Amino acid sequence: MPSEPTPRLAYDRPPLDEVIRAFTNGMAVRTGKVTLDLSPLVENGNAVPVKVTVESPMTEADHVRRIALFNERNPQPDIAVFHLFPGAGRAEVATRMRLATSQKVAAVAEMADGGFWMAEASVVVTLAACIEDLI
Amino acid sequence: MRTLINVPKTANKGEIVEIRAMIAHPMETGYRTGENGVPIPRRIIHRFTCSFAGREIFAADLFPAMSANPFLAFTTIATQSGSFTFTWTDEDGTTQSAAAEITVT
Amino acid sequence: MRGRPWALLLLAAVLAAAAAAADIPEADRRSGYELMSPELRAMQDDELSNPGMFSVLDGERLWQEPGGAAGTACAGCHGDAEESMRGVAARYPAFDAALGRPIDLAGRISQCRTERQEAEPLPRESEALLALSAFVAHQSRGLPIDPPDDPRLQPFRARGAELYQTPIGQLDLACASCHDDNWGRRLGGSTIPQAHPTGYPLYRLEWQALGSLQRRLRNCMIGVRATPFDFGAPELIELELHLMARAAGMAMETPAIRP
Numbered sequence: 001m002p003s004e005p006t007p008r009l010a011y012d013r014p015p016l017d018e019v020i021r022a023f024t025n026g027m028a029v030r031t032g033k034v035t036l037d038l039s040p041l042v043e044n045g046n047a048v049p050v051k052v053t054v055e056s057p058m059t060e061a062d063h064v065r066r067i068a069l070f071n072e073r074n075p076q077p078d079i080a081v082f083h084l085f086p087g088a089g090r091a092e093v094a095t096r097m098r099l100a101t102s103q104k105v106a107a108v109a110e111m112a113d114g115g116f117w118m119a120e121a122s123v124v125v126t127l128a129a130c131i132e133d134l135i
Numbered sequence: 136m137r138t139l140i141n142v143p144k145t146a147n148k149g150e151i152v153e154i155r156a157m158i159a160h161p162m163e164t165g166y167r168t169g170e171n172g173v174p175i176p177r178r179i180i181h182r183f184t185c186s187f188a189g190r191e192i193f194a195a196d197l198f199p200a201m202s203a204n205p206f207l208a209f210t211t212i213a214t215q216s217g218s219f220t221f222t223w224t225d226e227d228g229t230t231q232s233a234a235a236e237i238t239v240t
Numbered sequence: 241m242r243g244r245p246w247a248l249l250l251l252a253a254v255l256a257a258a259a260a261a262a263d264i265p266e267a268d269r270r271s272g273y274e275l276m277s278p279e280l281r282a283m284q285d286d287e288l289s290n291p292g293m294f295s296v297l298d299g300e301r302l303w304q305e306p307g308g309a310a311g312t313a314c315a316g317c318h319g320d321a322e323e324s325m326r327g328v329a330a331r332y333p334a335f336d337a338a339l340g341r342p343i344d345l346a347g348r349i350s351q352c353r354t355e356r357q358e359a360e361p362l363p364r365e366s367e368a369l370l371a372l373s374a375f376v377a378h379q380s381r382g383l384p385i386d387p388p389d390d391p392r393l394q395p396f397r398a399r400g401a402e403l404y405q406t407p408i409g410q411l412d413l414a415c416a417s418c419h420d421d422n423w424g425r426r427l428g429g430s431t432i433p434q435a436h437p438t439g440y441p442l443y444r445l446e447w448q449a450l451g452s453l454q455r456r457l458r459n460c461m462i463g464v465r466a467t468p469f470d471f472g473a474p475e476l477i478e479l480e481l482h483l484m485a486r487a488a489g490m491a492m493e494t495p496a497i498r499p
Contacts (some may be wrong), residue, residue, distance in 0.1 A: 083194040
């Protein structure tokens, strides 16, 4: 009889490539078509502006279905999954995310033909000296 | 209602318009502690949708790695005058919504 | 979250040899805005994506809301804030004759609330007081800081200037040690700003919320391992008087964004 699995600690998260494989259901992911617009150095990880653009005409036949944003070193790998539809004009989404520390961020796009494309970017999150100590 | 929506008031038919939506919400991760080390309970908006004339044109699944006061910007092609509706749904099931009009000529 | 005492200790050592604080020449004055990335500047500039605007909108609603035993709203006396409050925050703290000492904007709002509206006072740093302060200060956005030339303020402003230069806390650092003598240099990963109070109340990404100048001043004091003055303490208002005089002519930014 198999032993009970040990519960995972909060920080014991799956690595980035495993997370991407789960999103694509094991399908191959090609690098390209996706642009991840992200400052390489951010002053505070609590609200990091990020923009993802995917090359796509966004027509009924050829559009981006989903774009997922994942991180490498937060306690949890998911940031957001965006659902897009034909008629969007552009496959372009901007948001603000939390990054616990310097790390890689990945954007993975699922196209209407079932293919996956991705881009990665590395971000340095500077550590401030003067942070609030509640007393 | 504490939302900030940015939709152009007018657009030409066929023009790509940018929509920006932000809601006041702590997106509390559940990992933080407050005064005296008391844990702050998790509170997360996990779903955002935007519809135009009753049809969904954009949606997002959100996680604790989204910033507080989550902000989203996306695009759509202006096809006709009408109303955009925005909804934000918390993990506890509560939903907030907002609307914005556009005149397309 | 814990501070990083090593960084501060290192700085304290560097500063031990530094010369006495010198004022920043007017041509070199910089708002913290100018030290931020283009992304954060854009977040501040665009009022529809600036999260500090939620408090301004709350304040706008509270401004119209009748309250207290008197059943009056701020708007009942002051009318349209766009006219009546334009430039007001840029002139605070002001001298309060009845109190015989200066009062800051949040203090004045709270005073109005208890004396005119006959309502419960709004605690310092409460969402409602921050919202009303942000709403009033927002009416001065873009206007130059214009400290009143009131001789009764002078002794208090002088005490604020003295406190600014006085080393405090276990790290034995004065405000001036960092913000006059070492602005533009790095402490940990961040650039030391000149400490101009141009954007308060402001939305700090670190706080993930809007907060007051007093909250920030108390952070600094705790950072140098000093016992901070209580919210509303006369010393904090004196320090604000000095900081506003030091920033005279710089544009108000409320609600500013800072990392």
